[in-house]
Amino acid sequence: MMSRPRPDNRILNIHRGIVLFILILLFSFGCVSSETKSSSNIYPAKVASPPEGKISLPVFEFPVPQSEGEKNYLGVSGAGNCKVTQINSPVLIIEIFNMYCPHCQRSAPFVNDLFQSIQGRTDLKQKIKIIGIGIGNSSYEVDLFKNKYGILFPLFPDQDSSISKMLGVSSTPTFIGAKINRDGTTEQFYFKAGELSDVTNFLSEILNLAGLKQEDTQ
Amino acid sequence: MIKGKYVLSLWFFSVLMLLLETSNVYAQSSSFKDNIYPVGKLKPRDSVLTLKVGDRAPDFTLPAVEGGKITLSQYRGKKNVVISFVPAAWTPVCSDQWPGYNIAQDLFVKNDAILLGITVDNIPTLYSWTKQMCNPGEKLWFTVLSDFYPHGEVASKYGVLRSNGVSERALFVIDKNGFIRYIDVHDINQRPPLDGLATALEKLNQ
Numbered sequence: 001m002m003s004r005p006r007p008d009n010r011i012l013n014i015h016r017g018i019v020l021f022i023l024i025l026l027f028s029f030g031c032v033s034s035e036t037k038s039s040s041n042i043y044p045a046k047v048a049s050p051p052e053g054k055i056s057l058p059v060f061e062f063p064v065p066q067s068e069g070e071k072n073y074l075g076v077s078g079a080g081n082c083k084v085t086q087i088n089s090p091v092l093i094i095e096i097f098n099m100y101c102p103h104c105q106r107s108a109p110f111v112n113d114l115f116q117s118i119q120g121r122t123d124l125k126q127k128i129k130i131i132g133i134g135i136g137n138s139s140y141e142v143d144l145f146k147n148k149y150g151i152l153f154p155l156f157p158d159q160d161s162s163i164s165k166m167l168g169v170s171s172t173p174t175f176i177g178a179k180i181n182r183d184g185t186t187e188q189f190y191f192k193a194g195e196l197s198d199v200t201n202f203l204s205e206i207l208n209l210a211g212l213k214q215e216d217t218q
Numbered sequence: 219m220i221k222g223k224y225v226l227s228l229w230f231f232s233v234l235m236l237l238l239e240t241s242n243v244y245a246q247s248s249s250f251k252d253n254i255y256p257v258g259k260l261k262p263r264d265s266v267l268t269l270k271v272g273d274r275a276p277d278f279t280l281p282a283v284e285g286g287k288i289t290l291s292q293y294r295g296k297k298n299v300v301i302s303f304v305p306a307a308w309t310p311v312c313s314d315q316w317p318g319y320n321i322a323q324d325l326f327v328k329n330d331a332i333l334l335g336i337t338v339d340n341i342p343t344l345y346s347w348t349k350q351m352c353n354p355g356e357k358l359w360f361t362v363l364s365d366f367y368p369h370g371e372v373a374s375k376y377g378v379l380r381s382n383g384v385s386e387r388a389l390f391v392i393d394k395n396g397f398i399r400y401i402d403v404h405d406i407n408q409r410p411p412l413d414g415l416a417t418a419l420e421k422l423n424q
Contacts, residue, residue, distance in 0.1 A: 053242030100409065139378055140413045141318070148321045159411075 034051040055179035057092075057186040060084055062133070062156040070154040075127060085184050089129035091210045094176040095196075096169045097155075099137050099145040104173045107196045108149035114199045115152045127212065135164040135172055169193070177206050214215065230289050257309050262405040265386055268377035271401060275299075275392040276375040280336065280363035283344045288334065288363055291396065298331035298422050299392040300415065301389075303373055305384040305406055307339045307347035315387070316358065317351045322412060323359045329419035331391075333360035338373060338384055340366040378403060391418045 013067045019069060037117070061081040065071055075088025084092070095111055097104040119125045132155040134142040142157045158164050168191075177190030196202055269276075279289040293299050304315055316335055326333055337344065341364050348358050363383070365372045373385035380386060389410060391400035400418035404410040 007363065098314065099321070099412075101354040102314070102317045105317065105321060136409070138411045138413050140416060141411065144322060144325070144412065148324075 036047065038119070055188050057084065057176070057180075057188040058168075059186070060166050062131075062163070065154050067154075071216045074131070074154060085186060087129060087131070087179055087180060089127065090179060091128045091206070091212070092178050092180055093128060093130045093190075094167070094178070094205065095130065095132045096135050096158075096164055096167065096172055096174040097132050097145070098135050098172040099141040101172045103195045104145075105149070106127075107173050108145075108151065110196045110199055112152050114196070114203060117199060117203060119152075124212075128206070128210075129153075133158045133163050133167075135169065136161050177209060179210060195198070237411065246320040253308065254310055254313055255308050260406050262407060263386060263403060264382070265378050265403075267401070267403055269390075269398055269401065271398055273398050274396055275390065275398050276372075277384075277396075278372045278375065280365055280372060281341060283341055283348060283362040283364070283423055284357075288361055290334075290392070291331060293394075295394055295397050298329060298394055300326065300331055300333045300419070300421070301376075301388075301390040301392065302335045303376070303385040303388040303390075305377050305380070305387060306338050307337055307343050311387065311409050313347075313351075314371060315361075316348070316360075316408075318412065319360065320351060320358050325412075325416055325419065326360075329422060330394075331419055331422070335360060335362040336365050336372060336385070337362075338365045338370045338379075340364055362421065380406075391415070391422070393422055 061083055064076050064079055064082050065074065071077060076082045076086055093114075097107075097108075111132075115130050118128050118130070130153040132151065132153065134141075134145065134155060134157050137145070137157050138159050139157045142155050145151065146155050156163075164170075165203065167174075169176075171193045173195065174193040175190065175196065176188060179187040179189060181187070190206060275290060275340075277291045279287050279315075282288050290299065301314070302319065304311075307313075319333060319335075326392065335358075338349070344362055344364055348362050352358060363372075370379040370383060370385065373379040376388070376390065378386040378388045387404045387406045387410065389400070389402040389404070390398055393399050399422060402410055402414055
């Protein structure tokens with residue numbers, strides 16, 4: 001005759017079940033996470049999720065451009081390095097690209113279209129600026145990319161990939177949107193990897209997420 | 219009680235299968251989309267270079283992806299030649315090195331140079347691999363050669379065949395007289411910056 005388990009054994013079984021469930025859950029997420037990391041070395045772009053909640057843009061430095069036009073565009077002056085928070089624009093779009101990446105090459109005309117769309121609108125051109133960071137690229141390689149595609153906004157090399165690592169970028173191109181507040185604080189509101197091909201939708205998404213009012217987009 | 223245990227086991231099994239299925243689908247879809255075989259970190263160099271700057275470049279004839287055969291000496295007296303050996307198709311660093319060269323044609327043209335890309339892969343593999351480097355309807359501006367059979371013979375002649383049968387990631391610049399003017403057998407895990415090659419090409423005309 002089968003005996004009924006004692007009540008404390010039943011509780012023990014339930015506890016064991018919960019622990020097992022948590023372990024399975026952790027193990028499963030571990031698999032997904034490691035796959036994401038291992039495939040990060042592969043050049044075709046994959047879409048990453050935008051960050052949840054409010055997070056700050058990591059403050060990185062880049063060389064002050066030599067061109068007066070680019071200095072004026074970013075609102076920076078002098079020589080040496082400047083911080084990203086010194087860029088005089090409420091909203092900044094950062095494209096992390098790589099000269100060698102075919103997806104970045106294909107995106108280049110569209111990113112130029114995006115720049116022109118913004119610059120062509122008096123209500124937006126002082127509110128949104130774009131810069132490009134060349135992951136693993138030398139100055140020579142960045143210049144080659146800039147000249148090849150007639151890139152209209154400032155590009156900066158990130159030969160040791162330190163900026164890209166700070167920003168958490170592992171595939172190219174990746175587009176990041178951030179607010180730069182007057183008090184020097186920042187809010188990163190957009191982070192997405194993959195080719196850019198629909199400029200209208202991209203700009204609309206940036207405007208919505210940046211909280212720019214609808215009348216600003218007209 | 220047996221029924222309770224059965225239900226509990228079934229619930230855990232279902233959750234387990236659901237989670238495993240989710241992670242498999244993610245992994246499968248990710249790797250299928252990427253198409254690139256992850257090779258991991260390799261021994262930076264695994265061959266002994268037998269040539270040096272100033273040596274005459276060993277001649278060779280290899281089949282080209284676009285058809286026909288290319289002989290190195292056909293460029294003698296006409297063009298400087300850059301040879302880019304890359305280890306293998308569908309591997310991480312190789313898959314973005316040549317797309318970079320594909321937008322650097324001006325650098326080669328202004329230095330009166332042509333580029334020959336060589337791997338130990340066969341022609342069909344090179345055809346599909348190089349095709350995905352370009353926009354639809356376009357092709358690489360430079361010639362890609364297959365050192366597949368006899369396997370790695372040219373890589374071996376140049377001292378850049380690794381023990382596992384792939385070549386090093388190596389650049390050779392050969393002048394119009396057929397002499398080697400620059401060699402960079404690079405760490406196989408890293409892409410050689412274009413700066414070094416650009417400087418070497420500009421020196422050819424000095």
